[in-house]
Amino acid sequence: MNFQHTEDRRMLADSLNRFLSEKNGIGLRHQSAGSALGFSREVYAGLAELGTIGALFPEDAGGFGGTGFDVSVVFECLGRNLAVEPLLGALVVGQALIAAGTDAQRAALESIMAGTSVAALAHEEPGSHYELSHVTLSATAASDPSAGGWVLNGRKAVVPMGDAADLLLVSARTTGQPLDADGISLFLVRGDAPGVSRRGNGRIDGGRTAELTFTNVAVDASALLGAPGQGLTVLERISGYALLALAAESLGAMDMAKDQTLEYLRTRKQFGVPIGSFQALQHRMADLLLEVEQARSAVINAAAAVEDTDRTARERALSAAKYSVGRIGTLVAEESIQMHGGIGMTWELPLAHYAKRLVMIDHQFGDEDHHLARFIALGQAAACA
Amino acid sequence: MDLQFTPQEQAFREDVRAFLKDQLPSRIANQVKAGQRLSKADQEEWHAILNTRGWLANHWPEAHGGPGWSTVQRFIFDTECALAGGPRIVPFGVNMLGPVLIKYGNAKQKAHWLPRILSGEDWWCQGYSEPGAGSDLASVKTTAVRVTDASGDHYIVNGQKTWTTQGQHANMIFCLVRTDREAKAQSGISFLLMDMNSPGVDLRPIRTLDGDCEVNEVFFTNVKVPAENLVGEENKGWTYAKYLLTYERTGIAGVGFCIAALAKLKVIAARVLKNGKPLDQDPLFAARMARVDIDLENMKTTNLRVIAAAASGGVPGAESSMLKIRGTEIRQEILSLIRRAMGPYALPFEEEAQYAGYAEPPLGEPEATTAAAHYFNYRKLSIFGGSNEIQKNIISKMILGL
Numbered sequence A: 001m002n003f004q005h006t007e008d009r010r011m012l013a014d015s016l017n018r019f020l021s022e023k024n025g026i027g028l029r030h031q032s033a034g035s036a037l038g039f040s041r042e043v044y045a046g047l048a049e050l051g052t053i054g055a056l057f058p059e060d061a062g063g064f065g066g067t068g069f070d071v072s073v074v075f076e077c078l079g080r081n082l083a084v085e086p087l088l089g090a091l092v093v094g095q096a097l098i099a100a101g102t103d104a105q106r107a108a109l110e111s112i113m114a115g116t117s118v119a120a121l122a123h124e125e126p127g128s129h130y131e132l133s134h135v136t137l138s139a140t141a142a143s144d145p146s147a148g149g150w151v152l153n154g155r156k157a158v159v160p161m162g163d164a165a166d167l168l169l170v171s172a173r174t175t176g177q178p179l180d181a182d183g184i185s186l187f188l189v190r191g192d193a194p195g196v197s198r199r200g201n202g203r204i205d206g207g208r209t210a211e212l213t214f215t216n217v218a219v220d221a222s223a224l225l226g227a228p229g230q231g232l233t234v235l236e237r238i239s240g241y242a243l244l245a246l247a248a249e250s251l252g253a254m255d256m257a258k259d260q261t262l263e264y265l266r267t268r269k270q271f272g273v274p275i276g277s278f279q280a281l282q283h284r285m286a287d288l289l290l291e292v293e294q295a296r297s298a299v300i301n302a303a304a305a306v307e308d309t310d311r312t313a314r315e316r317a318l319s320a321a322k323y324s325v326g327r328i329g330t331l332v333a334e335e336s337i338q339m340h341g342g343i344g345m346t347w348e349l350p351l352a353h354y355a356k357r358l359v360m361i362d363h364q365f366g367d368e369d370h371h372l373a374r375f376i377a378l379g380q381a382a383a384c385a
Numbered sequence B: 001m002d003l004q005f006t007p008q009e010q011a012f013r014e015d016v017r018a019f020l021k022d023q024l025p026s027r028i029a030n031q032v033k034a035g036q037r038l039s040k041a042d043q044e045e046w047h048a049i050l051n052t053r054g055w056l057a058n059h060w061p062e063a064h065g066g067p068g069w070s071t072v073q074r075f076i077f078d079t080e081c082a083l084a085g086g087p088r089i090v091p092f093g094v095n096m097l098g099p100v101l102i103k104y105g106n107a108k109q110k111a112h113w114l115p116r117i118l119s120g121e122d123w124w125c126q127g128y129s130e131p132g133a134g135s136d137l138a139s140v141k142t143t144a145v146r147v148t149d150a151s152g153d154h155y156i157v158n159g160q161k162t163w164t165t166q167g168q169h170a171n172m173i174f175c176l177v178r179t180d181r182e183a184k185a186q187s188g189i190s191f192l193l194m195d196m197n198s199p200g201v202d203l204r205p206i207r208t209l210d211g212d213c214e215v216n217e218v219f220f221t222n223v224k225v226p227a228e229n230l231v232g233e234e235n236k237g238w239t240y241a242k243y244l245l246t247y248e249r250t251g252i253a254g255v256g257f258c259i260a261a262l263a264k265l266k267v268i269a270a271r272v273l274k275n276g277k278p279l280d281q282d283p284l285f286a287a288r289m290a291r292v293d294i295d296l297e298n299m300k301t302t303n304l305r306v307i308a309a310a311a312s313g314g315v316p317g318a319e320s321s322m323l324k325i326r327g328t329e330i331r332q333e334i335l336s337l338i339r340r341a342m343g344p345y346a347l348p349f350e351e352e353a354q355y356a357g358y359a360e361p362p363l364g365e366p367e368a369t370t371a372a373a374h375y376f377n378y379r380k381l382s383i384f385g386g387s388n389e390i391q392k393n394i395i396s397k398m399i400l401g402l
Helices: A007-023 A026-033 A041-049 A068-080 A087-100 A108-113 A231-267 A279-305 A311-345 A350-361 A368-384 B007-023 B026-033 B040-053 B071-084 B091-104 B107-119 B237-253 B255-271 B283-309 B319-341 B368-382 B388-399
Strands: A119-122 A138-141 A150-160 A167-173 A184-190 A196-202 A208-219 B124-127 B143-149 B152-161 B172-178 B189-195 B201-206 B215-226
Touching (some): A007 A041, A068 A087, A087 A108, A087 A167, A150 A167, A231 A279, A231 A350, A311 A368, A368 B283, B007 B071, B071 B283, B152 B172, B283 B319
Parallel strands (some): B124 B172
Antiparallel strands (some): A196 A208, B152 B215
16 A cells, blocks of 8 residues: 655655745735736736646646545645645536536647636536536527527526636536436636626635526537537536545645644643643644544545545545545534634634635535435445445 | 512513514614614614613613612513614623722712713724633733822723723723732733723724624733722722623523524524425424524523522522523524525625615525624634633533533
8 A cells, every 4th residue: 555646746746845935925825816807817827837637637638636535635735735726627527528518629628727717617506505406507409500509598607707717517407307317518708798697705714616507508519518408417427526626625734724723722821831732632633633634544545545436445445535625614614713712803814714714624625414415325325225 | 489570570461562662763673674884873872772761771770760670670681682683782881890890999980981882872892802811811911000289189091901892982991901910810900991092902894704884902011090090999900700690691691592593593494495395394404493492592591590589689690601502502503593594695695785775686595795794703602702612611610510
């Protein structure tokens, strides 16, 4: 057994951490996270130049990585540095292009990897509450059948960087009812396509989201990604990459929160002694360490499983990881703030922003309850099969 | 045992409900229920309405303007107010300083300051915490040196306070100051009343993680304070400080606010759908709600037991630490569940939506704009008023004798 990353991945992590600590120091990070764009184009271009985005995709797609461990190394670095750049959108949309795209559609990968186009998954809807099959946005065949196009109507919610995205991957229902597994189709839509209106919002943990409304948005037949009505399989596969990425990002952030809290326990004096000398805090810090190591193992399990062709094994490992970081990330956030006391509540202290990110990761692609229930259901389904 | 309220207590509850229905402005109640921030004017308005009814300082003796309520009546009143969307009254004058002045202030101080607390003429803030002190309140470094000159008897105050909640609205601050630097930590502290408008007082806001600025740092540079503003005896301030804290901690338990928050959570969980069904039918979410529901029912009874034990007129002692720990944990858990119930809509945050008059339609659930910010902001509950760790130390020492 060998739990060391390869030399290449270690070098990538080193250069990423160096680049981000220089270009994305906490003050700069707050600036870009709170800006009208929600991230820094300069940092994003720099990340692309370092090969960060290319590392998320395999060689035959023009990248130079694409394995679970490549993804986890990159996102762990992003978590350690609280980066808000839209790599998650690049990862999931890029993987969708690889999994189901035509050659023409896959051409978009080039600009995604170059960091020149921002891609976003527009899947969540008001009321879908993490359920992948809950899709009500409708796609109907265009009135002129010879053109073979589609018309989209409906809403998408909380789309990451949805107001800045150049390329949207939109899930739509072509047949059936909300929550039906069949009848979901995927479309590639330009962010500024006529009929798409976007209401952007800041996020509590930095960066931006948008509410999108589609009003008679006409797209060509070539916008359909994969087979009509069979989009859920693709959505599950690309969500799997998101679960891994978010779990790794959480791990990076919790490592930082843990280190900062440990340093505080060692140096902060109260009643004349370092507060780390109080056994009540020592035991809680020991628990934190133990939990973070459990999260690390969960991320490793997920990274190893993300390409597994056995769906149950793969999805259970991914849900297990997301459940673990949801629970542990919130614990680390709450305990780190509490052990810092009042100063942990302040904007001035980076820890507070790590804590916010850790809790908010649980609100992306399913929270701990969602993935615990999914883990149980996958196991029961496998047992019955 | 009889766990029912008496007929008189039930009649009192009806009185309180009628008063709230009639007198609590719906504009303010709606803001509170929506979790929006209140302006200074909103808070002053509610303060004045309560004072007009004689129900503001409900734990003060009648001689000083209190309504003469029992502890059970106070509990009923607080609970009903919270359920109706009544704002928490600004506690520093009424709930904290008032009892200290009544017990330890001299006749002249009572005659001067107490009516001004009731009328709202003075807006008080608290000067306990100092940078680096945290819950170690006895490590007071702010100094007050007594001088007598042609203009009279004064203290000259130098130092810094922090975490001064709503200090930006206050014209007065009550402070712990060190008057004897040679004495051991808890001796040598005095309790001093200071005018925030005195030369040498500077205020700097602290931005908290949710982006708001409700706490402040307060700096004192050679601030001249009349010696008559000393409460009680010089160097005996720790006794008064601790007396005040038991009041603060009992209030922080916030049973009424827990009950109101749980009611709100239940409404949300019955409305938000997951997998086509209301969230309160989701087994995992329902289990989380049930656990906190049970904890709160138990907590209500624990609170009433503490109240009954203190009904003879005293204030609860170390028991208030139990209430503070459990009450804050329960409230934090309910706020956490409200955040979870928002799903992905916990992510967007609109600063403007935290205030009344925001006209844009809500994103997702109506509570979504405030749910995550409240959750983060209320992490403070287990930190302020003496962190929950400190409360456990008090319990270990005072109740368990360890």
